[in-house]
Amino acid sequence: METATALLTAEAKAPLSPWQLFRRRLKRRRIAMAGGVILIGLYLMALFAGFIAPYHFERQDRDRFFHPPLWPKLSGFHLVVPRYEAGDGSFVYHLVAGDTKPLRFFIRGDKYKLLCLIPATIHLFGTGDENYPAYLLGTDQFGRDVLSRLLYGSQISLSIGIVGILLSFTFGMMIGGISGYFGGRTDTVIMRLCELIMSIPALYLIISLRATFPPGMSSAQVYAMIIIILSFIGWASMARVIRGMTLSLREQQFVLAARALGQTHLKVIVRHILPNTFSYVIVAATLSVPYYILGEVVLSFLGVGIQEPNASWGNMLTAAQNTEYLRNYPWLLAPGTAIFVTVLAFNFLGDGLRDAADTKS
Amino acid sequence: MNLLEIKNLKMDFGIGADALRAVDGVSLTIGAGETVCLVGESGCGKTVTALSIARLVPAPPANYVGGEILLNGRDVLKMSNRELRDIRGGVVSYVFQEPGASLNPVFRIGNQIKESLKLHRPIGTPAPGTARTNETNTPCQRPALQDYDAEVIRLLKLVGIPAPESRIKNYPFEMSGGMQQRVMIAMALASEPKLLVADEPTTALDVTIQAQILELLHGLKQRLGMAILLITHNLGIVGDMADRVAVMYAGQIVELSPAKELLRRPLHPYTKALMNAVPKLAGGANRLSAIPGNVPRIGNFPPACRFAPRCPMAKPECSEKIPELVEVEAGRWVRCPFWK
């Protein structure tokens, strides 16, 4: 009787499904939508990094170290790039007035693999002339195009966030579900372990974990290592919250019914309990991705993550630690800006999702 | 002059297109020393109406679009913040539904009562008030307050708290719900109001405690001579307490009548339905009415008679013509043309 009345009144108020309601509330939050759009753009760019990047990330231009960023200008119907020239042996570049080259689109250039699969040579833009490089964000201390490295680096930095979240949240949900569902000693042991992991300041634990891996790993191994390390830490907080939710869910009618029907424990947890935590999990995941991205950045920045010549946003910033470089070539901070924008977008989206999922308001 | 005169009060939540009318043309008067009950199902706007008396509904989202609330002849809706603060406590005091939630959990109860005393009856200033002495029940000049602690103890004693000296140092969570509600009442009395608004003061309490609290309110009213606006969704308690009863439905008053007559012969179909829904077991706080259908939600009110969809004697014109509140007998007002 009581639930029936409650259901009826809820219906009278809003004949929308919770999902429709959620979407409608999310749409009203423009900032969250903006965050989502930015993220879609960033991930698309990472996906097509090889195509968008004018150069290969390892390509060195030995004549142009610390080349400054250049802005293409409109001349007639063409975008043209200016040319800079350095004084002998110095890294001080001067604009050569009137000496320009049109920027061309869909131009042949360095080899790469589209979507990491299909070999290709067509790039979105370029000049096709080695003497007129299109270094939109300048070059680094080895004469490598910062924009190209930024794009290639985004593949690593951005994917680590998603893969890390998937891994650690799946694990955390399972463990948390088991812990809350079975209770008793299992629960105690798991919760103590979570507490242990969460009581060590994250970066100290990350470095201790890093020490257990041997030196001289391949880049794929390093990538996997970073994900393993970050997930090892990330599952604990997830498990704790899911456990709390499971504790209350397991007493509910539908769970009791499922158990009475003789479903296995695992099935009850996966089919009946965990789906009820999804709205929380999605919000938490969105807000946690930045931590995984930042984890990679810090590890690579400190020289114990992604190694040169591979590019990641973290190891690109290592060069900026040199104050001499930093003062004279501030474009080396470009990856920092990229990280900032990404994290901001995730926070905007996550905050909007949380508000929209919040049934109180 | 009546102590309180609410005239055609209209209040929205939200502005413009989002506005939802929560109170729609409520008129109600309370004379000095009178007890009026406001009855109605959950969500019909009782609390909002009661809070409006001291303009306590936060605005925004609240938006008063019409009517006036005359308290001692002055319109509350036009008062400055300064004046509002004087009447809050000074003229009208409140007791709320959840004593546990309306006492600040981190302050000692003695200090919370003292706060009201310091504000409204500071030491050494004789009040011009007309408190009545217990014995003769005649107005007299109340002497100035000498000592806050003594007065707090006197108030706690007044509301029937045993060993008040040891209780003033307690925090709210150290007391039972019934004791907390007594403290709330003491706090409301501390400023010597002329009108005590008690918003479902017993809903959150055990059945036995409910009776005690109502008894206490009734006794206090007789001794102190203040008016009481008692809000409840339970018609069962009306008979013992009220002089008059206002029945509210979906933001409107549908019946207003002396208590005895209303109980003897309800006129509005809704009142009748409410009477039938009174739990036969004494005091059973059943929040769910047994009236079929749902309470219409704010913003979703039926266009003409708001009770029509649930009314057992609804006629076709009930969903077409908006009924007015009319005086059908001396002192009896009904918002239903088919009351006979």
Add this chain to the structure above:
Amino acid sequence: MWSYLFKRLLHMIPLLLGVSLLTFLLMALAPGDYFTALSQNPQISPETIAHLKARFHLDQPWYVQYFYWLKSVLSGDFGYSMAYKIPATSLIVQRLWNTFLLSFFAMIIAWGIALPLGIWAAVKKDSWIDRGCSLAAFLGLSVPDVLLSLLALWFAAATGWFPVGGAQSPVNDLMSPAQQFWDRAHHLILPALVLAAADWAGIMRQMRSNLLDTLRAEYVTAARARGLGEGWVIYKHALRNAINPLLTIFGYSLAALLSGAFIVENIMAWPGLGRLTMEAFFAKDSYLVVDCVVMATGLLVVGNFIADLLLAWSDPRIRLNK
């Protein structure tokens, strides 16, 4: 209250033991140790290395090593740093102090900014002040510590107003006490500001939402209904209650602060625990890594205990229970 605090205190012991055991295990799993590099050196005989290994019990299984380590740590001796060739105790204590200084001042700055702003934003909800604060908090929440530290370095180098890294100038020992103090403070300001800038936003948002929650509470309406002034209602009744949940998130905020300090120390050359951890990591001085991790955890645990104390002091429901 005492039993509550005692319980919390007792809780710390197994936690610290667990943390040290876990880190020790991780270090045992790590390939190679300090002597792996040493044994490549033809000038050092295998006998010397074996001798040294025996002296540090490195020839024993890890759990035996752990007990030796635990025993000496419990007697206040952190052993000998192989990489630094000095007793580890003084090294650790000095670095711990530096990390504490940095974190403590950053915390004061961060809370000093966050609390008033959070209160202001909550009181003026939906005004442009609130919007501005919440936008600023978003930016503060999103700007990575790495970028902030690098910008601070750049700022110091470009303006010359602040020293570029370090905790004191090389000539600090030659200065008068007053000069020494000023020198240290001068070195501390920039890293502390960076750390605070990365930390304030979360606290501010928490403060704002706590106060908004308590402002919606029934006792606030009840306080208004008694005729109390709006300022009194907000700053006495609501704020007093908004503080308690803040104290419970103190632990999280401190953990984030210590991780932030790790980054700031490494980039801005602040000689604290985080930097020492990295140095020990690269030198493969695994005992020192363990010491650092345990010390950092200890700092966090003690911080949490202090928060518990404050909570017990501030919340009568906890203070008076049993």
